[in-house]
Amino acid sequence: MNIAEDIPERHSVASLVRINLTYLARHGRLPNLATPETFTELVQLRKLQDRNPRFPVLADKIAVKKFISERLGPEWITPTLWSGRELPDKPIWPYPFVVKSRHGCNQIAFVKSGDEDWTKIKSKAETWVGKTYGFWLDEWVYKHIPHGLLVEPFIGHDGAVPIDYKFYVFNGEVVFIQVHLDRESNHRWMLFDRHWNRLSAVTPDSDPPSPRSLNSMIEAAEKLGKDIDFVRVDLYEPDGSPVFGEMTFYPGSGLDRFHPTDLDKLIGAEWLKAKKSMLNQEVSSNVGTPSDCRDRPEAALA
Numbered sequence: 001m002n003i004a005e006d007i008p009e010r011h012s013v014a015s016l017v018r019i020n021l022t023y024l025a026r027h028g029r030l031p032n033l034a035t036p037e038t039f040t041e042l043v044q045l046r047k048l049q050d051r052n053p054r055f056p057v058l059a060d061k062i063a064v065k066k067f068i069s070e071r072l073g074p075e076w077i078t079p080t081l082w083s084g085r086e087l088p089d090k091p092i093w094p095y096p097f098v099v100k101s102r103h104g105c106n107q108i109a110f111v112k113s114g115d116e117d118w119t120k121i122k123s124k125a126e127t128w129v130g131k132t133y134g135f136w137l138d139e140w141v142y143k144h145i146p147h148g149l150l151v152e153p154f155i156g157h158d159g160a161v162p163i164d165y166k167f168y169v170f171n172g173e174v175v176f177i178q179v180h181l182d183r184e185s186n187h188r189w190m191l192f193d194r195h196w197n198r199l200s201a202v203t204p205d206s207d208p209p210s211p212r213s214l215n216s217m218i219e220a221a222e223k224l225g226k227d228i229d230f231v232r233v234d235l236y237e238p239d240g241s242p243v244f245g246e247m248t249f250y251p252g253s254g255l256d257r258f259h260p261t262d263l264d265k266l267i268g269a270e271w272l273k274a275k276k277s278m279l280n281q282e283v284s285s286n287v288g289t290p291s292d293c294r295d296r297p298e299a300a301l302a
Helices: 011-027 039-049 056-058 064-071 118-130 215-226 263-287 297-301
Strands: 082-084 095-101 109-111 149-153 165-172 171-179 189-191 230-235 243-248
Touching: 011 039, 039 263, 056 064, 056 165, 056 243, 064 215, 064 243, 082 171, 118 149, 165 263, 171 243, 171 263, 215 230, 230 297
Parallel strands: none
Antiparallel strands: 082 149, 095 109, 095 149, 165 171, 165 230, 171 189, 230 243
16 A cells, blocks of 8 residues: 555655655665665654644643543643743742753753752753754654643652653554663663563663553553554653653654664554554445435545
8 A cells, every 4th residue: 555645745845855865864765655675764754744633732732731631631741840931040849840841852850959950951951942843854743732831859869860661552452561761861662562572672781670650551542642643642650650741743853773674664564553543444334325425536435
């Protein structure tokens, strides 16, 4: 099935060139956008094609909290201590806390003791607010999120950032779980299946134990990923209870490498399976539609 047969005309040649060149630089080859097979290729295709109006709300670190509270319950939410576009001249929140942009990724500052350079953090935050995240990587979603900042309490212990559990959800089913360790110092990650069998390459690290609330985390991620062909749901477990982090639609912008490399194709196969399943569901729902609808292009699929 050629799922990239008709890339919408609204995409500029510049976007296509950027996507091809950045992919080539990171992976050593051009992406196959006509018949993609790997996860990283499908991320590039999403950048070009997918304009799901739900995505900007779900990627907005402030707006998504209402959705999470309604879908999972308020206990899953890290409270927002403050939100706005410009930080005050001095911190006004109890330590430790975290400053984030609402409209980007990896735009975060940890303020743990008050010894941090607040002027530098404030200046950095002004830079975040002044720019649209993801423009050069053609990540459409972030263009449609209001620019702004939020402050949350720090949820780690003894100054350590909590383990980050990233659930790869395909049409409402968790298939893979990526575990990120020591994000501030010696950042590394491993990939597991949903039964906590390690899939990524052997490293000096022993496998971390599965989170105590793994089953609840899987159930929550599947609720959040329902009716979406792919989304990554990030969760934490700082006190033995799961907490929502964020929802991501372009993990690593599709530029991170997998080890072993065949994981890229393995994960891509799950995404393609989800796409096919959702297409079949859509076609089935169109069976029996009134005859005056059958001239529409999508009706021809039936």
